[in-house]
Amino acid sequence: MSVTVESAARTAPAAVIVAIDGPSGTGKSSTSKAVAAKLGLSYLDTGAQYRAITWWMISNGIDIDDPAEIAVAAAKPVIVSGTDPSAPTITVDGEDASGPIRTQDVTSKVSAVSAVPEVRALITQLQRDIAAGAGQGIVVEGRDIGTTVLPDADLKVFLTASPEARAARRSGEIKGSDVAATREALIKRDAADSGRKTSPLAKADDAVEVDTTELTLDQVIECVVTLIEEKQATK
Ligand SMILES: Nc1ncnc2c1ncn2[C@@H]1O[C@H](COP(=O)(O)OP(=O)(O)O)[C@@H](O)[C@H]1O
Numbered sequence: 001m002s003v004t005v006e007s008a009a010r011t012a013p014a015a016v017i018v019a020i021d022g023p024s025g026t027g028k029s030s031t032s033k034a035v036a037a038k039l040g041l042s043y044l045d046t047g048a049q050y051r052a053i054t055w056w057m058i059s060n061g062i063d064i065d066d067p068a069e070i071a072v073a074a075a076k077p078v079i080v081s082g083t084d085p086s087a088p089t090i091t092v093d094g095e096d097a098s099g100p101i102r103t104q105d106v107t108s109k110v111s112a113v114s115a116v117p118e119v120r121a122l123i124t125q126l127q128r129d130i131a132a133g134a135g136q137g138i139v140v141e142g143r144d145i146g147t148t149v150l151p152d153a154d155l156k157v158f159l160t161a162s163p164e165a166r167a168a169r170r171s172g173e174i175k176g177s178d179v180a181a182t183r184e185a186l187i188k189r190d191a192a193d194s195g196r197k198t199s200p201l202a203k204a205d206d207a208v209e210v211d212t213t214e215l216t217l218d219q220v221i222e223c224v225v226t227l228i229e230e231k232q233a234t235k
């Protein structure tokens, strides 16, 4: 009996923590979901959490241009993320927020809300708690996962792509959208996310950078799966 248990422990892959960061449209969400599903890991979309708190602020009449007002309200909403990669969920105060967090209004305001240090402190703690509770391991995607949220992650990946490729991908998702306008909006949001004082969008020194401009989504998924399997083999 003890032999069976010991050999199972030897062959089961060790829980692995993966951080995937990068700017908008580089393929973080699609890659992270697919990789997590393939390897039986949990998945956390941290951008959805910042979008959720932004949606709550807008819905509750908080002045988005007033960081002090945002800071005071930050602890009020209860944000819960479901981490099944085949059906990720997000609720705010028990209400499904998956639709409303993707509106243009939220997209245009999320950088301002997520720059407020009190918001980041709360959401960062939530993310660390979720990662700590993921028994089989987790793929966490965002902007500051490798640098701030999970600096001890087993693997850190930083995805990049040209602004043109990212804008083409994003505008492909929205019917009738203009690629040039999408490109300008992406560049503006990148600048805000990279320029904020508290845990800006940045590549961790020990992250593997993958330029996805000329790669298909399947190639990026395969690349990250290989990197994770290499880490698991040495854990
Ligand atoms: N390597 C790729 N080649 C082509 N399209 C891609 C690639 N990676 C992602 N996409 C598509 O680009 C869009 C944005 O991808 P997403 O994963 O949401 O990016 P991010 O999470 O970095 O903002 C999606 O429609 C996705 O299917």
Ligand SMILES: Nc1ccn([C@H]2C[C@H](O)[C@@H](COP(=O)(O)OP(=O)(O)O)O2)c(=O)n1
Pocket (backbone or CB within 6 Å): 023, 024, 025, 029, 046, 047, 048, 050, 051, 110, 111, 114, 115, 141, 142, 143, 144, 145, 189, 193
């Ligand atoms: N770890 C994170 C994740 C997202 N954010 C902020 C900054 C981003 O512009 C917004 C939205 O992130 P999201 O990943 O949903 O954005 P896109 O999918 O790229 O449109 O949230 C952050 O500050 N830190």
